[in-house]
Amino acid sequence: MRKETSSAAAPPAARLVEVGAEHDGQRIDNFLLRLCKGVPKSHIYKAIRGGQVRVNKGRIGADYRVAEGDVVRVPPLRLPDPGAPRPVPAAEFPIVYEDEALLVIDKPAGVAVHGGSGVSFGVIEQLRAARPQARFLELVHRLDRETSGLLMVAKKRSALLGLHAMLREGGGRKHYYALVEGDWVNDRQHIRLPLTKWTTPSGERRVRVDHQGGQVAHTIVTLKRRLGAYSLVDAELRTGRTHQIRVHLASSGFPIVGDDKYGTDEVRQQFARQGFGRMFLHAHSLTLPHPLTGDTLELAAPLPAACEKLLKQLETA
Numbered sequence: 001m002r003k004e005t006s007s008a009a010a011p012p013a014a015r016l017v018e019v020g021a022e023h024d025g026q027r028i029d030n031f032l033l034r035l036c037k038g039v040p041k042s043h044i045y046k047a048i049r050g051g052q053v054r055v056n057k058g059r060i061g062a063d064y065r066v067a068e069g070d071v072v073r074v075p076p077l078r079l080p081d082p083g084a085p086r087p088v089p090a091a092e093f094p095i096v097y098e099d100e101a102l103l104v105i106d107k108p109a110g111v112a113v114h115g116g117s118g119v120s121f122g123v124i125e126q127l128r129a130a131r132p133q134a135r136f137l138e139l140v141h142r143l144d145r146e147t148s149g150l151l152m153v154a155k156k157r158s159a160l161l162g163l164h165a166m167l168r169e170g171g172g173r174k175h176y177y178a179l180v181e182g183d184w185v186n187d188r189q190h191i192r193l194p195l196t197k198w199t200t201p202s203g204e205r206r207v208r209v210d211h212q213g214g215q216v217a218h219t220i221v222t223l224k225r226r227l228g229a230y231s232l233v234d235a236e237l238r239t240g241r242t243h244q245i246r247v248h249l250a251s252s253g254f255p256i257v258g259d260d261k262y263g264t265d266e267v268r269q270q271f272a273r274q275g276f277g278r279m280f281l282h283a284h285s286l287t288l289p290h291p292l293t294g295d296t297l298e299l300a301a302p303l304p305a306a307c308e309k310l311l312k313q314l315e316t317a
Helices: 028-035 041-049 123-130 157-168 244-251 265-273 305-316
Strands: 003-006 015-018 071-074 095-098 102-107 148-154 173-181 188-192 195-199 205-209 218-227 230-237 281-289 296-300
Touching (some): 173 244, 173 305, 218 244, 218 305
Antiparallel strands (some): 095 102, 188 218, 281 296
């Protein structure tokens, strides 16, 4: 049982709470979460980092474990405003690789990588909510919302800068699987079509081939499997333009199955009726030097179950 005494300051004021035997050995963050019901976890960690939470008049870290008899200074922590935006739900994603500098996850389709454009939050906001103790989490690159697969997140600024430099210089290898309409002709083909961004009258962002003022874009496409009226291909990005693989394939006459911007509506609707309601584009392989050590990283993410199921259906059709 804990004893509680009021501070002399006018409300809202800090409280001094004595730790009872039932909480002996509990982490300070969990102790405060139980004590301050409804307060977002991010507020708790911010108060600890800022030195507003003290134990026996001294600063502590979020991993400190309280002991019976400790006196904890609990600062005034406000509950969320009912009219304020809903807090970002914390979420972790399948981890393919992680060390002190870099996190690589297997992003599911249908999840944006960051908030904006009508999306209130994305992967990076959810990771930050799930890891409030992390001092630095930043996206290294982006994947379209409907694209699944390998996504890099830097855990140190030095790693972020190193990876950005590597990507600018064309270092590393990023490979994607795409299921396209049509019978892909060449076993291996280089697509070099310059791309430019534009906005539709409704305000939607798009990308198109622009031989006059477009940015250089290079994709290497390798045939993996013929599936009747469709083909499974591997697309290697040699540059990293927005929607590059999608536009390169569509402009070559082989749009990606399920692509709602550059694909065929009839095909997308056909597969949706069969239960496949996403774009078939998956970042499956990543080879790059580690941004701090220089060691070669070879990472892979298997095709999602829904994609594997569709391939089997097409093989037996």
